[in-house]
Structure formats: C-alpha cells, structure tokens
Amino acid sequence: MKKVLIPNLNKSPDGIGRVMEAVQSLLPKHGWTAVTDGDHDAVWIHGADNLPQDTSKPILWGCHGFMWFEYFGNSRINNILRRNGRAAHAITAPSRWVSSVLARGFAKPVHTVYHGVDIDKFKPPKKHGAYVLWNKGRIDSVSNPTPVCRLADMMPDVPFVSTFGDGHHRPNMRVTGRVPYAEMVQLVQGARLYLCTTRETFGIGTLEALACGVPVVGWDYGGQSEIWRIRNGKYREAMQLVPYGDYNALADAVLSMYNNIHARQVARELAINEFGWDDKIATYAHILDQITSTTDGRVTVVITHHNLSDYVDKAIDSVLPQLEDGDDLIIVDDASTEKEKRALSDILNERDLSDKLLPLPVNVGLSTARNTALSHVHTEYVLYLDADDMLAAGAIRALRTAMNSNRHIAAGYGSLATINNDGDNWRLNEWPFKRPFNYMAQISHQNQLPYCAMIRTNALKSIGGYRRRDWRAEDAAMWIRLSSFGWNIERVTNEVTLVYRWRPDSKSQKERKNAVIRSSRPDGDWTAWYSWRYGKRSLMPIGAPVDGVPVYMVDPVLSVVIPCSEKHKDLCI
Missing domain, CATH: 3.90.550.10 (Spore Coat Polysaccharide Biosynthesis Protein SpsA; Chain A)
Structure with a gap:
C-alpha cells in the first residue's frame, strides 16, 4: 500500500476538507493510504498549502481556483498558488473552467476531477422547508450576498435564508451568519431552493443541495454551468441557470422551481448518478500512480x-x-x-x-x-x-x-x-x-x-x-x-x-x-x-517564476484558431 502525504484536515478550508475526508475514506480501495505525517511515496498539496520540507517525492497539486484578477486585482495569494503549480508533477482542478486557465500557463498534466458529495450524509428530509437558501462560508468579492439581497427585495412574498447580508433588515430574509458544519447540513436539507450566484470553481455546496433533493437556481457561469450541462443536459430540470446579471430571469427561475416536486427528484438522481465520490477517488489514485511511476x-x-x-x-x-x-x-x-x-x-x-x-x-x-x-x-x-x-x-x-x-x-x-x-x-x-x-x-x-x-x-x-x-x-x-x-x-x-x-x-x-x-x-x-520578453507581466503565462503575474478568468472576447497538422507541431510555441 503506497502512502500519500495530505494536509491536516483540521487546517483545511471547508471545501478542501470535504475532499480530503473522502480521500482518507476511499483511497485505500485503490492501493493508496492518505497520511498526514511519516513516510510517504508522494505529496498532495492543495490551494496555497506550504510546500513540504522533503522535496524528494513527486507532488500533486490540487488547484481549487485563483484569486481572479477581475475580482481581487493582483492578489499575493496567487504568487503562492503559482509557486505550487511550478513545483507539481501534475495538477488537478475541479472544473474544465479552472483547468483551461491552468492549461494556458502550465505545460504539465492538468486533470479535471469533479468534486463529489457524501450521498449518505446529504439526503432529502421528510419535508422540505419554505425558503430559498444562499449559503457561503465567507463574504468577499466573489462570495457576494448582493444578488440574494436584491432578489429578496424583488420578491417580498418569498422567504430567503442567507448566511450573510448587506446590513439592511428585510422581513422576508433571515441572516444566520456563518454556521457550524452540522447546522449547515440541516440548513441545506431544509431548503426549498438553493441559490447559486457565486462564480464557483465547481461548487461543493451546489452538489450538497442537489443530494438533498434541493433544486438549484443561479447564474450560468463558472463551474456550476458544467454541473447543469453534464450528460448533455440530461438532468437540466434539477437546475435553472440564467445569464449573469439578468435579475428578472433569476426571479422567474425561482418562481418556476419553487414548487417543482419533480425537480427535487431529478436533483437527487443527478447527485447519486454523477457525483458520488468513488470514481473521483479512483481518478486521483490513477494520477498518483502516474506521477510515482516516472520517478525512477x-x-x-x-x-x-x-x-x-x-x-x-x-x-x-x-x-x-x-x-x-x-x-x-x-x-x-x-x-x-x-x-x-x-x-x-x-x-x-x-x-x-x-x-x-x-x-x-x-x-x-x-x-x-x-x-x-x-x-x-x-x-x-x-x-x-x-x-x-x-x-x-x-x-x-x-x-x-x-x-x-x-x-x-x-x-x-x-x-x-x-x-x-x-x-x-x-x-x-x-x-x-x-x-x-x-x-x-x-x-x-x-x-x-x-x-x-x-x-x-x-x-x-x-x-x-x-x-x-x-x-x-x-x-x-x-x-x-x-x-x-x-x-x-x-x-x-x-x-x-x-x-x-x-x-x-x-x-x-x-x-x-x-x-x-x-x-x-x-x-x-x-x-x-x-511577447513578454520585455518583462510585461500581463503577457506572461501564469506558470512564469516571477511574482505579480495576473491570473484572469477565461471568458475570452476573441479566439484565434490556427489550423495545424502533425507537420506543424515543432513550429508552434
């Protein structure tokens, strides 16, 4: 049984912690054991984790996203994230959206591995509540409660529950603040709808809502778009995503999904059929096998x-x-x-x-x-x-x-x-x-x-x-x-x-x-x-070993397509 060194769960952020819980539980089925100290065959770092002191083992880096320039400017955290990417033998990302950013800047294996959800822990209640839930564990430029506040103003007859607000009291909106994990599970289970307006790199919270039989409405961007479109939209009834910024369409989606009982059934089916952890952990094990097989x-x-x-x-x-x-x-x-x-x-x-x-x-x-x-x-x-x-x-x-x-x-x-x-x-x-x-x-x-x-x-x-x-x-x-x-x-x-x-x-x-x-x-x-030879950081690939290289979200305005054949590959950058 090979061993991989992983972050201490007590120090892992919420989303990464849930990934590591599944890893510790299921990885042994695939020939690997996750450890937090001692001898190991590979290292698995996540996000902005510190690099290990022992660098003699291959490194797998789990990138869960960046501090996007459009939201945060030139965040110093990105310097740490890019450093980890340069040290890695392979990289994983939770969505094709994040993978596409990484693949443009790192000429190394970038694997898209969707998150999973604990189907047994997150399951439908006997009866759903009567509120629309906005559930984020923090508030910042990305996790911004403005959409739920604005929607509550537009829909005074619909109850909302949100972990954060904008400081204004609304009779139809209860603000809980950040809640403990066990309470969060109950909050998600009891929701009638889950509001996903954050530009998620994938969205573990979205998966947990679906597993509880809670349909999802939100903006059609970020990683949640991939959840909605999986299997060519086979489960589209479980979610309704609308163009970013179209609040009228968002309000219409809430009204159409609020009492949709069939959507709740499809939501649960989507989580069970596509987002169990077993196949995701098997993929991680395969990647670990690959990076350790090349270190002879x-x-x-x-x-x-x-x-x-x-x-x-x-x-x-x-x-x-x-x-x-x-x-x-x-x-x-x-x-x-x-x-x-x-x-x-x-x-x-x-x-x-x-x-x-x-x-x-x-x-x-x-x-x-x-x-x-x-x-x-x-x-x-x-x-x-x-x-x-x-x-x-x-x-x-x-x-x-x-x-x-x-x-x-x-x-x-x-x-x-x-x-x-x-x-x-x-x-x-x-x-x-x-x-x-x-x-x-x-x-x-x-x-x-x-x-x-x-x-x-x-x-x-x-x-x-x-x-x-x-x-x-x-x-x-x-x-x-x-x-x-x-x-x-x-x-x-x-x-x-x-x-x-x-x-x-x-x-x-x-x-x-x-x-x-x-x-x-x-x-x-x-x-x-x-093109970046004169030191202009905005043109540099994000894999370049200098601080201050901006990391942009990939929503290109213009795409240039250069047709190539096998004969051209040694001419391309």
Missing part, C-alpha cells in the same frame, strides 16, 4: 553527432564510466558524410555500442536531432551532450543526486569548464554565474545556463522539446519556454558538469559569423517569439 532516477545521455568523429570518442568515454544500471546512452548521427559515418561506426563497434546508434537519413539540424532522440527516451531524466564536448567526471552523480532530492526542479545545472580544440588549457569558466537562475535575465536575452543540464524527460516533452526555427541558441530559447510554462530551473551544484571545447570551426562559431547578416544580434534574437 534513471538518466539517458543523448550525444548529438554530425561530422565530429575526431572528438566523439572522447565524449562517449566521458559518459560510459558514469552510467549506472538502468541508465541509457543514445548517439544520434545527423546524416554525417559517409566517411564520418564509417569512423563513428568503428568507434561504436570498439566499445560494443553499435545498438546505441540512432542514424538520421537526412540532415535535420540540432533541434530536430535532439527531439528525435527524445522520442526514444524512457528514463526520468535526459542529458544532452554535443559530440565535441565532454561530461566532467562525476557530473551525472552530482546532477542526479540533486535532482532526486529536489523533485520540484525540472532542470538542474552546474559549472562549466573550457578546453581548446586540442583538449588542452582546461579552465573554469566564470559563466554560468554562481547565483540562482534569473528568469527576467533569461527572457532579456541573457542565457543563464549551458545546454548540458539534467532535464526531467516529461517536462521537456511537455513543451514539445526544441524548436526547429531556433537556428542558433536552441537551448536558450527552450529554457524560456520551460521556465515560462511552469517548470523550475535551478543551479543544483557548483561542481563542473560540462567540459566545453572551443573550436574555430564549430557550429556555434560558424553561425555567429553568419548571424551578423541574419540578425542584429550575434546569436540571433532567440527571445523574439515571446
């Missing part, structure tokens, strides 16, 4: 070769002593000349490595060569090495140890040394600087790390690998995408991990000379594809 600690080293047989033997020999059981080596030959192919073949045969060769029939360039190899990588980590460079002794051990201890990091790097064309004059290079990865510098055309970093394979695959359009500084542009879309990059060791060979006829030196013609920059403007 193994690495694949990919050596890219094109007419470099004079050096590739030294690159290979720098790698072989460092490989452990389960590690792998791939040598990609990017359509070298026939003479070079024969020389490479001899080198591989001498080392009994002929099965490690991945020959490409035509020259595709460094980016596509790396991506081709990536499709053959099945280990947790991948490490790229150019055929004319070498791994420093102990590089894999240093990087692997750090990455295994910090699984919230997607790419880790160390120091760099240089040698001349003949392999002499070994010198420790000042760059990369001994300071944390600086995202703002990276997007400002100041590359922060060498190409030879240890990368989580699933992270690199999630952003589509390298881009063919990047004719130079392929890695620098890739680091922008990786870090912009929710993956952490960190310097993890000060040990030298890459020995870089300065060659006057190298690919980079030749392209540097040609770049004067092709671009105003000596290595091309590899930031040009990123």
Whole structure:
C-alpha cells in the first residue's frame, strides 16, 4: 500500500476538507493510504498549502481556483498558488473552467476531477422547508450576498435564508451568519431552493443541495454551468441557470422551481448518478500512480553527432564510466558524410555500442536531432551532450543526486569548464554565474545556463522539446519556454558538469559569423517569439517564476484558431 502525504484536515478550508475526508475514506480501495505525517511515496498539496520540507517525492497539486484578477486585482495569494503549480508533477482542478486557465500557463498534466458529495450524509428530509437558501462560508468579492439581497427585495412574498447580508433588515430574509458544519447540513436539507450566484470553481455546496433533493437556481457561469450541462443536459430540470446579471430571469427561475416536486427528484438522481465520490477517488489514485511511476532516477545521455568523429570518442568515454544500471546512452548521427559515418561506426563497434546508434537519413539540424532522440527516451531524466564536448567526471552523480532530492526542479545545472580544440588549457569558466537562475535575465536575452543540464524527460516533452526555427541558441530559447510554462530551473551544484571545447570551426562559431547578416544580434534574437520578453507581466503565462503575474478568468472576447497538422507541431510555441 503506497502512502500519500495530505494536509491536516483540521487546517483545511471547508471545501478542501470535504475532499480530503473522502480521500482518507476511499483511497485505500485503490492501493493508496492518505497520511498526514511519516513516510510517504508522494505529496498532495492543495490551494496555497506550504510546500513540504522533503522535496524528494513527486507532488500533486490540487488547484481549487485563483484569486481572479477581475475580482481581487493582483492578489499575493496567487504568487503562492503559482509557486505550487511550478513545483507539481501534475495538477488537478475541479472544473474544465479552472483547468483551461491552468492549461494556458502550465505545460504539465492538468486533470479535471469533479468534486463529489457524501450521498449518505446529504439526503432529502421528510419535508422540505419554505425558503430559498444562499449559503457561503465567507463574504468577499466573489462570495457576494448582493444578488440574494436584491432578489429578496424583488420578491417580498418569498422567504430567503442567507448566511450573510448587506446590513439592511428585510422581513422576508433571515441572516444566520456563518454556521457550524452540522447546522449547515440541516440548513441545506431544509431548503426549498438553493441559490447559486457565486462564480464557483465547481461548487461543493451546489452538489450538497442537489443530494438533498434541493433544486438549484443561479447564474450560468463558472463551474456550476458544467454541473447543469453534464450528460448533455440530461438532468437540466434539477437546475435553472440564467445569464449573469439578468435579475428578472433569476426571479422567474425561482418562481418556476419553487414548487417543482419533480425537480427535487431529478436533483437527487443527478447527485447519486454523477457525483458520488468513488470514481473521483479512483481518478486521483490513477494520477498518483502516474506521477510515482516516472520517478525512477534513471538518466539517458543523448550525444548529438554530425561530422565530429575526431572528438566523439572522447565524449562517449566521458559518459560510459558514469552510467549506472538502468541508465541509457543514445548517439544520434545527423546524416554525417559517409566517411564520418564509417569512423563513428568503428568507434561504436570498439566499445560494443553499435545498438546505441540512432542514424538520421537526412540532415535535420540540432533541434530536430535532439527531439528525435527524445522520442526514444524512457528514463526520468535526459542529458544532452554535443559530440565535441565532454561530461566532467562525476557530473551525472552530482546532477542526479540533486535532482532526486529536489523533485520540484525540472532542470538542474552546474559549472562549466573550457578546453581548446586540442583538449588542452582546461579552465573554469566564470559563466554560468554562481547565483540562482534569473528568469527576467533569461527572457532579456541573457542565457543563464549551458545546454548540458539534467532535464526531467516529461517536462521537456511537455513543451514539445526544441524548436526547429531556433537556428542558433536552441537551448536558450527552450529554457524560456520551460521556465515560462511552469517548470523550475535551478543551479543544483557548483561542481563542473560540462567540459566545453572551443573550436574555430564549430557550429556555434560558424553561425555567429553568419548571424551578423541574419540578425542584429550575434546569436540571433532567440527571445523574439515571446511577447513578454520585455518583462510585461500581463503577457506572461501564469506558470512564469516571477511574482505579480495576473491570473484572469477565461471568458475570452476573441479566439484565434490556427489550423495545424502533425507537420506543424515543432513550429508552434
């Protein structure tokens, strides 16, 4: 039985607490036990929980929504939420609405898992009361009681009960204040209608009302719209949602549903048939299985070769002593000349490595060569090495140890040394600087790390690998995408991990000379594809590692559709 570390229930907010109660009860049926301390195989954080001190285990983040910019401005809480998203191996959200926000900013698995409801605890009473209930545990810009107050003014003959009001007394409206959980259950059970005017990320309260046989009326937005439309509207009679802000339509919905006995029956059926917890917890268990199955600690080293047989033997020999059981080596030959192919073949045969060769029939360039190899990588980590460079002794051990201890990091790097064309004059290079990865510098055309970093394979695959359009500084542009879309990059060791060979006829030196013609920059403007490269936070993906990036609700005014085929995927951001 595997164990997942979850938040302490006593500290969990109402909605998250109900999710965790179901998790603790049902997760063991699927091979997992939820614990709040001690040994564990994975960590499950929710909302703005603190990251665990032990970061050696994969993290699942349950995002229950954001402090939307339209309501709260640039809330500091969003900085914590986005930090948790960057640390996560996978993310869950309670609705497609929230998932769509996350998927735009995080290039990692985002799973929509609807909330469930305890059918046995929330069940219809013998007789429903005669009031419309607005039930929220807090009052803020989103959980705003204004709609229920306005509706009560419009409908003086209809009784209302609300946990909060606007301070004005109304004879047909009783304000309870925040009530204890047991009392809340009775309040929901006794309602005639449940008023859902909050823009819910999904709405556990809505599900609890439906389970009690209480029909729902409200605004057609947020996560509750998905409840209403589930199974193509099979249970639409249980709910009546109207356009946001149309109070006349809302009042009409209350009148039409208030005495609708059949709607109460359909409400209960909807909760039982679609929102029991069993299948939701099974999905969570499957996600936990997925994120723990990819943490094997193994690495694949990919050596890219094109007419470099004079050096590739030294690159290979720098790698072989460092490989452990389960590690792998791939040598990609990017359509070298026939003479070079024969020389490479001899080198591989001498080392009994002929099965490690991945020959490409035509020259595709460094980016596509790396991506081709990536499709053959099945280990947790991948490490790229150019055929004319070498791994420093102990590089894999240093990087692997750090990455295994910090699984919230997607790419880790160390120091760099240089040698001349003949392999002499070994010198420790000042760059990369001994300071944390600086995202703002990276997007400002100041590359922060060498190409030879240890990368989580699933992270690199999630952003589509390298881009063919990047004719130079392929890695620098890739680091922008990786870090912009929710993956952490960190310097993890000060040990030298890459020995870089300065060659006057190298690919980079030749392209540097040609770049004067092709671009105003000596290595091309590899930031040009990123509209936020000048530091404008409003344009940044929410996965970017800087504070103050606004998180907007996704109600787009304009959608741009770009038709693509399989041939286009390596051209897209």
